[in-house]
Amino acid sequence: MTISSKLSTDGKQIVIAIDERFDFSLHQQFRDAYSSVTTKDLTYILDLRQTQYMDSSALGMILLLKDHVQLYAGQLIISKPSDTVRKILEIAQFQRLMTIE
Amino acid sequence: MINIKNGMYLSCFLAFLIGINHLFIHHETLFLLLFFVLFILLLVIASQIHKVSLIKNEVKNAECMPEVDDELIHGVILELQQFISQEVNIIEKELERVKMLVSDAVTGISDSFKHLQGLSDEQQQMIQLLLSHSGTMEDREHTSLETFVIDSNKTLDDFVGVIINTSKQSLETMTYTDNMVVQFDSIFKLLSQVEGLASQTNLLALNAAIEAARAGEAGRGFAVVANEVRSLSVGSTELNQDIRTEINKGKEIIAKLRESVEAMASADMTSTLEAKEKMSLMMTHVEEVNTQTNASVEELSIIAPKITEAVGIGVRSLQFEDLTRQSLESIQMNISSIHEISDVLATFDKNQHIAVHQQLVKLKTTCQQVYLETRKSEDSRSVKQLNMDEGDVDLF
Numbered sequence: 001m002t003i004s005s006k007l008s009t010d011g012k013q014i015v016i017a018i019d020e021r022f023d024f025s026l027h028q029q030f031r032d033a034y035s036s037v038t039t040k041d042l043t044y045i046l047d048l049r050q051t052q053y054m055d056s057s058a059l060g061m062i063l064l065l066k067d068h069v070q071l072y073a074g075q076l077i078i079s080k081p082s083d084t085v086r087k088i089l090e091i092a093q094f095q096r097l098m099t100i101e
Numbered sequence: 102m103i104n105i106k107n108g109m110y111l112s113c114f115l116a117f118l119i120g121i122n123h124l125f126i127h128h129e130t131l132f133l134l135l136f137f138v139l140f141i142l143l144l145v146i147a148s149q150i151h152k153v154s155l156i157k158n159e160v161k162n163a164e165c166m167p168e169v170d171d172e173l174i175h176g177v178i179l180e181l182q183q184f185i186s187q188e189v190n191i192i193e194k195e196l197e198r199v200k201m202l203v204s205d206a207v208t209g210i211s212d213s214f215k216h217l218q219g220l221s222d223e224q225q226q227m228i229q230l231l232l233s234h235s236g237t238m239e240d241r242e243h244t245s246l247e248t249f250v251i252d253s254n255k256t257l258d259d260f261v262g263v264i265i266n267t268s269k270q271s272l273e274t275m276t277y278t279d280n281m282v283v284q285f286d287s288i289f290k291l292l293s294q295v296e297g298l299a300s301q302t303n304l305l306a307l308n309a310a311i312e313a314a315r316a317g318e319a320g321r322g323f324a325v326v327a328n329e330v331r332s333l334s335v336g337s338t339e340l341n342q343d344i345r346t347e348i349n350k351g352k353e354i355i356a357k358l359r360e361s362v363e364a365m366a367s368a369d370m371t372s373t374l375e376a377k378e379k380m381s382l383m384m385t386h387v388e389e390v391n392t393q394t395n396a397s398v399e400e401l402s403i404i405a406p407k408i409t410e411a412v413g414i415g416v417r418s419l420q421f422e423d424l425t426r427q428s429l430e431s432i433q434m435n436i437s438s439i440h441e442i443s444d445v446l447a448t449f450d451k452n453q454h455i456a457v458h459q460q461l462v463k464l465k466t467t468c469q470q471v472y473l474e475t476r477k478s479e480d481s482r483s484v485k486q487l488n489m490d491e492g493d494v495d496l497f
Contacts, residue, residue, distance in 0.1 A: 023367055024363045024366050024367040027272055027275060027366075028279070031272075031276065054370065055367045055368060055369055055370055056264045056265055056267075056268040056366065056367060056368035056369075056370055057268045057271070057272065057363075057366040057367040057368075059264075059265045059268055059269075059370075060265060060266075060267075060268025060269035060270075060271065060272045060366055061268075061272060063265065063268075063269045064269060064272055064273070084374075087374055087377075087378075088370050088374060091258075091261050091370070091373060091374060091377050092261055092262075092265050093258070093261075093262075
């Protein structure tokens with residue numbers, strides 16, 4: 001599995017972890033990871049600590065996730081991106097849209 | 102001398118009279134009178150003798166070496182005159198040279214200062230131009246490097262935004278396409294149901310044909326209908342097959358669409374990342390250059406008037422040439438005074454027949470005249486120079 005999604009025990013957090021490459025080939029899996037989750041006030045944590053490469057489709061996917069999160073009044077946090085990934089996120093000015101930690 | 106001799110005779114005669122009086126007359130009053138006259142006479146004679154002896158001494162001294170004195174005076178004065186004339190000539194030549202050197206140097210310095218001032222003015226104008234340009238360019242034309250970089254940065258951001266948006270839209274399209282594929286699959290299910298119906302109809306028609314054959318002559322018409330129904334079911338099966346083929350073609354097209362959407366959605370961000378980094382580096386660089394340029398221009402604008410001021414001071418200082426020339430002229434005048442004296446000295450040798458005394462007297466008067474003249478001109482000169490110092494005269 002290149003994508004794993006896990007709901008925390010208290011049911012308030014969902015962690016979506018991405019592997020080394022975050023590109024178009026993951027779009028189906030990525031969508032499946034959250035599309036069925038309709039619980040309100042969830043915190044979505046996108047774990048990018050493994051990710052080394054990210055293309056524009058990954059950014060598009062994150063934006064779609066953001067739309068989904070907003071639809072269900074949740075919160076999106078991008079967790080521990082590598083320096084390269086962080087730069088790409090900053091170029092896309094994602095730091096204005098979501099929390100990057 | 103004759104007076105003394107007469108006096109001596111007279112005093113002898115008086116002494117004889119006193120003797121006669123003493124021997125024969127014995128007249129007291131006469132004796133006293135004669136004695137008194139004799140006494141006076143002797144006093145006068147004594148003083149006369151003293152005078153004569155003094156004159157004699159003087160004459161003796163004067164007559165001792167009169168020829169040698171004149172010659173020496175002439176010699177000394179000749180040497181003196183030659184010496185003074187030579188020195189004065191050298192001094193005059195040197196003075197001329199100094200005058201020329203100073204004048205040449207001052208002309209050169211003055212020209213160079215004027216040139217420097219011109220250049221400094223030009224430089225200042227250029228700096229002013231530069232200052233006004235750097236100040237107004239941004240406001241008027243928006244073409245400064247700084248605004249260009251800012252604009253480029255913004256364009257890049259917009260570009261990134263467009264890319265991400267395209268990706269997002271493509272991914273949404275992808276979702277719709279996936280949904281469409283699901284729809285196609287359900288159409289296939291429906292189609293297989295239709296196929297089942299057709300085969301059932303076919304079977305039904307076959308059964309009907311069998312029943313019609315059993316009925317014999319009466320079922321003949323029904324057999325025709327059953328046959329028609331059968332051929333209809335076969336036609337519908339063929340149609341189903343055709344629909345399946347078409348939808349499969351549609352699926353192939355969707356697969357191609359999926360590929361092109363993937364290409365659209367997956368833009369590599371590496372080049373954008375590099376461009377962005379270059380841009381921010383350039384931005385910093387431009388800011389640095391701007392700050393540096395502004396600082397330099399401001400420094401220059403401070404330095405330029407200082408140069409002008411310094412040049413002005415230099416030009417004013419060149420007035421010393423005028424004062425120096427005046428001093429040199431005064432020295433020349435003094436030299437000419439010495440020349441005059443030297444000329445008088447020169448006449449000593451030429452006019453040897455004129456008495457030394459007369460020549461000396463002439464020398465003395467000339468000296469006095471020259472002394473007075475020099476002193477007068479010196480007084481007036483110092484007054485003039487004092488005025489020059491006080492007045493602020495701009496000569497250049």
